[in-house]
Amino acid sequence: MIVYLVRRLGQSLIAVAAMAILVFVGVYAIGNPVDILINPEATQAEIAATTHRLGLDRPLLEQFGIFVWNALHGDLGRSFVYGRPAMEIILERLPATMELALVALILSVGIGVPLGVLAGLKPNSVGGRSIMAGSILGFSLPNFWQGMLLILVFAVLLGWLPAGGRGETVDLLGVRVSFLTLDGLKHLILPALNLALFKMSLVIRLARANTREVALQDYVKFARAKGLSTRRVVLVHILKNIMIPVVTIIGLELGSMVAFAIVTETVFAWPGMGKLLIDSINLLDRPLIVAYLMLTVLIIVGINLAVDVLYSALDPRVRLSEVKA
């Protein structure tokens, strides 16, 4: 188990380093952030002074060397735009994104699994067919368009929910969360639903396919023959066995939801990390972009690890020490 963890961590460090180099050089190649940050009225001397102040007048290698040295000391640099440590700014935004992703996750599993099982048990019924048709829509409609449509229907036409923003927040253990206030919840529903729709469709299809497979297994037949109630057969024997692939997918998808909720955050003006990334890319705020993507890699690696550990809990046949990953 420990060997496995160490190996996985080592791999992720390499991924983080590779990411840092790629992004650093890539953003450097796009252009000089001073060109876009500085007041157009600035003279050449002001531009030079600002470039010097931000350390951008040094050769790329030197800049990268300074970055690596500081990163090894736990400092990922200061944002060019905000003048504050990049990590601090990202962590300020992290709770909003986490909250959104977790609620979306709960929605997609909470709605997706029951619907999927239902469709799997009665694949030829009207209900089963409509669920599958709905999931195809959820899959194929572009995310931003779904978002705009949700806003149009629920905010503009019906006026039930706000069109965007985060709403009222309260402190929970030092983290600002919005799901504990009514106003916050109202603001949360649409973006969370928007983010969840695609994953929900994925979960539905997965759950349905697995249910159909598992439902034909001998042990299910046997359970039925033993006279167990349908309820018990479904909840215990089927559900538990279809959860393994679902957990895998959800784990992978949670990582991507946290890291790349960008579209949803932009459409709903949700003050999370994704929106921060887009703004930073537009302003070539290199320290922020690099720090963000490094954090993203860490989050995804971390979630994958957690999934592997969960596996062994769900499926006694899997033992982590045997996994040669």
Add this chain to the structure above:
Amino acid sequence: MTARPALLIATLLAGSTLATAAGAADLTIGLKSEPTSMDPQFHNLATNTQVLENIFEGLTKQDAVQRLQPGLATTWEAVDDTTWRFTLRDGVKFQNGSAFTARDVLYTLCRPPLVENSPSSYTIYTGDIVDASAADDHTVIIKTEAANPLLPTNMASLPILSADALGAEKTITYKPKGECEGLGEVPQSPAFNAPEVAVGTGPYELKEFTRGSQLVLTKFDGYWGDAPAWDTVTMRPITSDGPRVAALLAGDVDMIESPPIQDIPRIKDAGFKIVDALSNRIIYLHLYQQDDKAPSIEGTDGKNPLLDKRVREAISLAINRPAIVERIMGGYAVAAGELLPPPMFGTNGRDADTYDPDKAKQLLAEAGYPNGFTITLGTPNDRYINDEKVAQAIAQMLTRIGIKTNVDAMTASQFFSRRNALDFPVYLAGWGAASGEMSSPLKSLVATYDKATGMGPTNAGRYSNPDMDKVLIEAMSTIDDAKREDLLKKAEGLVLDDYGIIPLHYEQTVWAMKPALSYEARVDQYTIAAEVKPAQ
């Protein structure tokens, strides 16, 4: 976004929300961008200025058409060419209760060079101040290195800080280049997120700034001017156009800036009010005129045709400006013949060049290019209103007279870096004159590029006209307004006669709001919450 019924229902909704907007004294505004800091001396850019002007005020201020008005100074005068005397307003209080005196002005002039990590420093307004002193509590004497007629204008862009709130000592002595004495420990920008540090004299005080989410201001009861109209003002950054419009239609916000032009009819149909005004922003074409080594020009045997005035004139005549204004800008622009819309200070009142493709072809032939040539037009695609579409249209028009034009469009961050590296033979860009007068575009866009004197920093076509430079430099050190205006007119005339730069159109700035609100549209494109009033 399809159906007509949607609009009808939206109209009804808008109608029902009107009542609340009129009665409540809260205002919510959807902004296109977000300030990067609450420190008014951190990032000198419109995004920050327009928000911070609600909390802080300068010695002078610019009204909606950028005429200079008294701010925290009631009067100012040039004692001699390099000395200015400002008389400060009596009885002004900061939001923390301390009285506004000359000491606060000195502190404000001292701090810009000491702000760490500033991505765009305020030293462009204070760099030439060699001495500043307080003759008494309400008189400040400022001396500049050379004559600077724009000093009072610059003071409008320099918000006054509270020396008390920032922990200065009793007496402050001004020394240039950040060597002032008596400042105490100078707080850096992050400290300004706290309302007790971000203290100004403006009509609204900072209550809360949650980055990415909202900025909340509350009314300052001790404001010296007219009582503020709103108890609470909330500003929300909604950077994407579509969601910003949706937020207005859904009643989340009362007002938005810069709705996309193509959505304006829809917004109007839904019962909202549109306010627009000509801005000080000119969209122009700049042409590479440094030497024969122009990039991306083909079919000229290695020569740079843009060095020939006839070719430059042909390009200007080939552009059908009214068509661009009408079809691409939806009427929200005005064809331009100058670098600043008349009757602003220093303009000549010229009309835009008339569309004349035949004469343009003839001029090209006279210049020795009867078959034209091939050229690349660089343009940003997310910086100015419909910038890429305008560039596409211009490319077609130029191709029609024989100049085969390829459009190279890219995002702003990339565009400005490439432009500054002289990567384009022709580029489309825009210029908003912060000072509201002609020396701003002339100095930045067409004065001969010179690092030592700071002239022509944005002249990425490297146009150079020594006659114009001479007149402009004289204008920039002439204190007398009438004389200066004449010189500026003359300088601009020299550039335009030479087709050194090609004006396209003046952008019009648009705001959309509930009918219960009124806003005097500003030439400088700023959205200043304090100037939003309930409609009469």
